[in-house]
Amino acid sequence: MNANDIVNRVSQYDNNLAQEISRYLNSRKYGLIYEESKPEFVRLPNKTVVKGDLVNILPPRGTVKSDDSKYQDKWRVTALDKEHNKVKVMSLEKEDKTLTVNYDDLVAIARFDQPVYTGLKEVDRIERGGDKPFNTVINGENFHALETLMYAYQGKIDCIYIDPPYNTGAKDWKYNNNYVSSDDSYRHSKWLTFMEDRLKLAKKLLNPKDSVLICTIDEKEYNRLGILLDQLFPEANIQMISSVINPSGVSRGNEFYRTDEYIYFVKIGKASPQPLALSTDWLTAKKTGKDKIRWRPIR
Template sequence: MVTSIRGNSAELTTPNGEEVETVTVQLDDLILVAEFRDRIYPGLRPDGSVERRDDRPFHSVITGENFHALALLTFTHEQAVDVIYIDPPYNSGASDWKYNNNYVAEDDLYRHSKWLAFIERRLKLARRLLRRDGTLVVTIDEHEVSRLGVLLSQLFPESTVQLVTIVNNPKGVTQEYLSRVEEYAYFVFGPEAQLGSVDDDLLTHRDIDESGGDGEVQRPRWKGLLRSGDDSLRVNRKDMFYPVWFDESTGRLDHAGDPLPWGEVPFFEKKNGLTPIWPIRRDLQEGRWGVGKDTLNLLIKQGFAAVGRFDKKRNTWAVSYLSRQVRDDLALGLLQVLSANEATGVADVAYVVTAARRIRTVWHRSSHDAGAHGTDLIRSLLGSGRGFPFPKSLYAVEDTLRPLVIGKRDAVVLDFFAGSGTTAHALMRLNRQDGGKRKSILVTNNEVSATEQESLRATGFRPGDTEWERLGICDLITKPRIQAAIAGSTSKGEPVNGDYKFVDEFPMSEGFEENAAFFTLTYESPWRVSTDRAFSAIAPMLWLRAGAVGRRIDSISDGWDVADSYGIINDLDRASEFIAALVAVEGLRIAFIVTDDEGRYQQVANEIPGVETVRLYEDYLRNCEMTGDF
């Protein structure tokens, strides 16, 4: 609120919890929105789209203040969102993008309470959007993790809150005494939430044999017994150079013999009908085995060692075994012995069925490296010179969402701290994997980095100027990234280099058969709304509420219109035509009736069976009062 004006400067006060913050700004930077106590209402201005398939819904990207955008969504998506995934500012004091870390000054004595107030107001609105069987995920680091946990428990008393530790930077960042390699994610499961089954618990060893298998059975990869790499010669470990005896007629390993004394030459003659196998390397040097004699004998007895193919060059056979990591997973119940070969005695070991696996609360996967699969991936999509600090790994977000939406192919996922747009990108990959039609709603501001702000102001530019806005996070990163991901080409029309990895590997240049629409948040007066003068700003919201699919109705100058999933009428004298058009559309979801007469609204609504009806603009005004206590 403007409290005083002196010359070319204005003094503003902003409530922040019980405190009031005061700041001085240039008068030219102020825009008249409303007088004190006036109510303002959010609207949307279309800013383009990218479309590749007519029968799929649209991902939506809204540029603007996320608190106001959340208020808007209480009209379009109250209790209709399946998953909310957010990566809010960590309050670490970094000064990159405003929503990343630098919401409160590092030396502010009340920085933690101010951050909590900032998050709390938004989470209260988010709570209104989440379905009872939905899940909220909030990522955070050590700066606010403990305080956030208390806040979530208070705001969601009926939900189950669990904390996950994610290794996102294996190289580590040195901070005081220890090197930090992780961040955290709170999962807030609604009272009716269900977690889908996946085939990876995201922690334990998952070295899959890609050679094939029966149906859905997945088997671990067997490790070669011949040591490779450092210290792999006989001279390095003389006690690891011993014969492995087996029966050529059955392929059964019999036992591991004693180590050959140093200086003696290995022999290849059979003894007692058994053939010796020696650790001879491909360069014909004398190597060594990867495990000791006693360990191998135990593995042979358990059926965890096997003979492979004969190698003419080395004049010996290959031997493989189950590594210690795989055997540990077997002991934990992550694998099972299906059977044993009658001739060879080798065990058939496979991972337990998908339904029996549970995701762990510690995640350690190379695919979650934020550098390789976040920063580098964005560079591939946008080209050099368009960096984004601390992006999430695409595959970490994908792994987060997968168990939450695996059984909901039409799920709605909301991210109101969207940053670079990783959430929408991950959802597109999930849709491609199972043919789903899930859609995301992203909200991000167009904040310019602190360094660029100083440079722009020094040259006379202000927020709203083209030169300023083009460097904002949405225009520079979010929007181009989503466009490039869908189209498979950069803003210059060049194919995106590189391949997607993990689970579903394919060239990035293929893109996705998805659609996305972009909007900018606007502010409308109640008079313009109630008198039908702000329809263009309300129109995208009606389309969002109807499912963000098909054609959008941007004008009702003819009195009514019916699109793929909804219809709108403001000339009730033509209700019969309107209702006939509604009935003719299969799968129509909702009808909006514009009138300030409750009686006439009910009359028309009663003649539209089986379709949700909404009265405009009364319902909208009631839901989106911006000065209410959310």
């Protein structure tokens, strides 16, 4: 008996219930199933707060821990009195709750499904290579940085290397401005939502004829990441390799020692690894340090 047979039997007793079940079955996703943790919010510290903005109320500097959830509540600005540095805000969770706070204690926030017109502002420059290709460092929220690159580089990028948060439960990444801890029952869903949003942008930036996406990860999320990449890049040739990070192993309490991390290569179009011809100087040159270089004899 399949799902359609069950719906038909239910319809004999309760047609409305049968329709609800049918709608649910038609809305199911196949492949990697998780609860999307949206909307995701990001703080915009350089934005001028205006009436109608969504904001967080910040605590006095140095008075609370950085992960105090009390200061992650979301408010909407309903009135401003800049002359007296006062702002009236209304809670998004409880519309009958309002506060009057100092303007300087607010930081604007925005949902990821809300249009944000990003741009780049040059803050410094170091020129040492003449006319040679140069590097650019973008300091910003990675989602917005990728969106900014879309204006000029959509479909033109040859290679994207991603070293995402590994979702270890330590304070190595935030979702909605909160650290995601190991006892958060939605930590995998939050991580997958975080990754999917950014991987979709990365895909738009990559050259569909010849490019590669490289992503490092450890055992906490490597299996989920692999399935997510399969779903987002069905046309690509995806390979995962092991990368030895510590041959002697890293102690992990009552678990096996860890020696490896993992690297996913998402090869798009005609992209493939090619032998790299190295001169003899690569192997015979005198070392300047005492540490052993594990990748030195790679051919």
